[in-house]
Amino acid sequence: MLTSRSIERAGPSGEDTRRHPESWYAATAPQPPAANALRESVITEYCVVGGGFAGLGAALRLAQSGKEVRLIEAGPIGWGASGRNGGQVHIGWNKEQPWLEKHLGKPAAHAMWDIALAARANLDTLLALDPDHCEFRPGHIHADHKRGFVAETRAHVAHMREEYGYDALRAVDGDEIRTLVASANYHGGSVDAGGGHLHPLKLALGMARAAVAAGAKLHPHSPCLSIERDSKAWRITTPQGAIRAHKVLMATGGYAKGLLGEVDAHVLPINNYIATTAPLDPARAAALIAGNRAVSDSRFVVYYFRVTSDHRLLFGGGESYSYAMPADIAGFVRPHMLRIFPQLHDAAIDHAWGGTLAITPQRLPYVREVQPNLWACNGFSGVGVVLAPYLGAALGEAMAGIESAAFESLRRLPAPRFPGGPLLRWPTMVAALSFFALRDRL
Ligand SMILES: Cc1cc2nc3c(=O)[nH]c(=O)nc-3n(C[C@H](O)[C@H](O)[C@H](O)COP(=O)(O)OP(=O)(O)OC[C@H]3O[C@@H](n4cnc5c(N)ncnc54)[C@H](O)[C@@H]3O)c2cc1C
Numbered sequence: 494m495l496t497s498r499s500i501e502r503a504g505p506s507g508e509d510t511r512r513h514p515e516s517w518y519a520a521t522a523p524q525p526p527a528a529n530a531l532r533e534s535v536i537t538e539y540c541v542v543g544g545g546f547a548g549l550g551a552a553l554r555l556a557q558s559g560k561e562v563r564l565i566e567a568g569p570i571g572w573g574a575s576g577r578n579g580g581q582v583h584i585g586w587n588k589e590q591p592w593l594e595k596h597l598g599k600p601a602a603h604a605m606w607d608i609a610l611a612a613r614a615n616l617d618t619l620l621a622l623d624p625d626h627c628e629f630r631p632g633h634i635h636a637d638h639k640r641g642f643v644a645e646t647r648a649h650v651a652h653m654r655e656e657y658g659y660d661a662l663r664a665v666d667g668d669e670i671r672t673l674v675a676s677a678n679y680h681g682g683s684v685d686a687g688g689g690h691l692h693p694l695k696l697a698l699g700m701a702r703a704a705v706a707a708g709a710k711l712h713p714h715s716p717c718l719s720i721e722r723d724s725k726a727w728r729i730t731t732p733q734g735a736i737r738a739h740k741v742l743m744a745t746g747g748y749a750k751g752l753l754g755e756v757d758a759h760v761l762p763i764n765n766y767i768a769t770t771a772p773l774d775p776a777r778a779a780a781l782i783a784g785n786r787a788v789s790d791s792r793f794v795v796y797y798f799r800v801t802s803d804h805r806l807l808f809g810g811g812e813s814y815s816y817a818m819p820a821d822i823a824g825f826v827r828p829h830m831l832r833i834f835p836q837l838h839d840a841a842i843d844h845a846w847g848g849t850l851a852i853t854p855q856r857l858p859y860v861r862e863v864q865p866n867l868w869a870c871n872g873f874s875g876v877g878v879v880l881a882p883y884l885g886a887a888l889g890e891a892m893a894g895i896e897s898a899a900f901e902s903l904r905r906l907p908a909p910r911f912p913g914g915p916l917l918r919w920p921t922m923v924a925a926l927s928f929f930a931l932r933d934r935l
Contacts, residue, residue: 507817510568510714516577516846517769517801518694525570526702531712531734537563539892540729540738542717544568545575546877547870548744549700550885551892556707558893563736564709565729567716571697573746577848578878579767579797579809581787582616582689583633585609587856587874591652596855597906604902606657611899612883613687619882620691622699628802632786633688636670636679642791643667643681650683661687673783676833679790690787690799693878700882717745717752720867727867740892742868744885747851753869758910759859760851760872765812766819768826768845769805770837778804781834795875796833806830806837818847850875854911858884860903868892 513519539555541548544566555562566572586593586605593602620626637643643666650664662685670679701711715731720741722728729736743753747762772778778800782788789797798808810829819825823845831838853859853872858880863869870888873881887899 510572510716513569513572513576513694514846514848515844516694516767517805517807517844518577518692520844521692521803522576522694522698525698525713526705526711528570528701528705528711528713530714531563531565531731531736534735534737535563536726536737537561537710538738539563539740539742540565540727540736541742541744542720542729543573543742543744543746543749544570544697544701544711544713545573545744545746546697546700546881547746547873547885547888548742549575549697549704550882551742551744551870551889552709552711552885553700553704553707554886554889555893556704556709558889558895559708560893562709563712563738564704565712565715565717565731565736567714567748569713570701570711571694572713573748574848574850574877575697575746575881576694577767577846578693578850579787579789579807580690580693580799580878581633581789581797582613582629582691582878583789583876584613584685584687584879585876586880587876589649590657591649601902601905603657604898606659608883608899608902609880612879615883615886616879619696619700619703622703623695625692625695627691627693627695627699629689629691630785630787630799631686631689632784633685633690634665634670634673634682634782634786634788635685636674636676636682636788636790638678638680638790638792638796640680646681646683646791659687661685673786674788674833675781675836678833682791684786688787691878692802696878696882717749720753722864722867740866740868742870742885742888742892743863744870744888746871746873747849753863755863756859756869756871759853759869759908761853761911762849763812763814763852764818764847764849765809765875766822766826766845766847767807767809768823768830768842769801769807770840771843772804773806773840775804778806781806796829798830798833805843806834806840808833822847850877854909855907857906858903859908860884860888860900860906861908862891862904 856874890897
């Protein structure tokens with residue numbers, strides 16, 4: 494259980510929860526909706542812990558269904574991964590459809606693809622909640638950094654078009670990729686017209702405003718210190734208040750280690766880093782990526798990048814496997830950025846930040862009723878911008894007793910624990926991830 498001292502002053506990553514971490518998003522986001530920390534003891538029907546995409550998706554859907562719901566968040570709304578990610582709109586799961594077919598069978602794989610498309614359609618509805626449409630720009634490029642991967646990508650594209658009828662996706666050869674991304678690093682890839690990029694903190698705040706308008710009560714700066722069950726309800730304690738709730742959703746991402754053993758066994762945190770250059774000359778910025786699309790590549794520790802609305806390159810690259818973040822994040826990300834775009838050697842870095850994402854052993858979300866009336870929705874494994882708001886909403890429906898096909902599919906997914914038990918699961922995972930990360934450098 495987290496102690497009030499550790500969580501009141503800083504997140505588990507040691508970061509200050511009183512404000513959003515310094516980032517280009519925090520510098521360009523609108524004010525959050527007016528909301529106060531919890532300073533009383535209250536009884537409510539539904540409580541959501543965690544104010545990221547998953548928790549906000551659930552609170553919004555519950556409130557829209559006329560339910561009484563309170564959401565508590567340790568920091569400001571969108572403080573976690575949802576307010577500081579790469580903003581890449583990627584359709585699908587961390588595992589590609591052929592992997593899902595092999596491990597779950599074709600009918601379940603098709604059901605998963607249908608959920609991914611429904612999640613993408615849901616995102617369009619959520620974008621409309623923000624006056625700028627969260628700065629959404631269409632188009633997502635997958636870039637292969639090894640020549641040997643190009644044939645695999647071509648086969649994948651053909652499979653998606655034939656098996657799933659997904660013709661927004663097309664393959665790209667070596668000549669074309671160099672016209673799309675101004676880098677000698679890539680040999681081919683694919684373009685998905687259905688993907689894109691957006692400003693994730695605007696999305697989180699738009700969802701928060703809509704949830705409040707629908708009747709949800711949001712309490713930022715209200716960390717859950719403990720959750721316990723008595724004979725009638727769940728009791729959640731915060732530093733200055735308490736909530737008794739009949740039904741609780743834990744949507745705490747990679748930030749709640751030690752709060753609930755069942756979630757800890759299935760979800761582990763990884764830190765990942767992003768930097769933005771100072772604004773570039775608009776023509777120079779536009780020349781980096783054709784059509785202002787988003788790009789992510791084939792590395793195990795993925796490089797992902799895009800140009801912002803004010804003509805900066807936003808570049809994500811590099812991760813670490815401890816809560817502590819590097820002291821000089823700009824210096825950590827810069828060599829990765831220059832590996833892809835050496836022509837930016839003279840560009841200053843204006844903002845640099847890290848975030849914690851939650852992964853599961855199979856890189857598929859962990860969506861479960863873990864104990865009676867206690868749900869978890871977590872482990873989006875790096876692809877939560879599209880999926881987390883939708884699966885949060887699906888959880889909201891399941892909690893409210895509304896039939897949710899998405900929840901039914903997801904709760905049936907195999908959910909292995911990380912091997913090694915509480916003491917060894919962390920070092921075991923670090924060893925495995927470090928091995929794969931090393932292969933990127935070969
Ligand atoms: C650097 C980075 C880049 C990424 N890039 C992309 C990308 O480009 N595209 C993509 O699809 N995905 C990306 N992701 C992943 C994506 O951001 C996540 O999958 C998604 O935001 C998960 O949403 P969530 O609601 O589950 O978690 P979070 O957004 O992390 O929300 C969980 C919240 O719970 C709160 N919390 C935790 N413990 C407590 C407690 N005890 N009491 C109260 N509140 C608590 C936290 O403060 C946090 O705000 C990235 C992630 C990171 C870190």
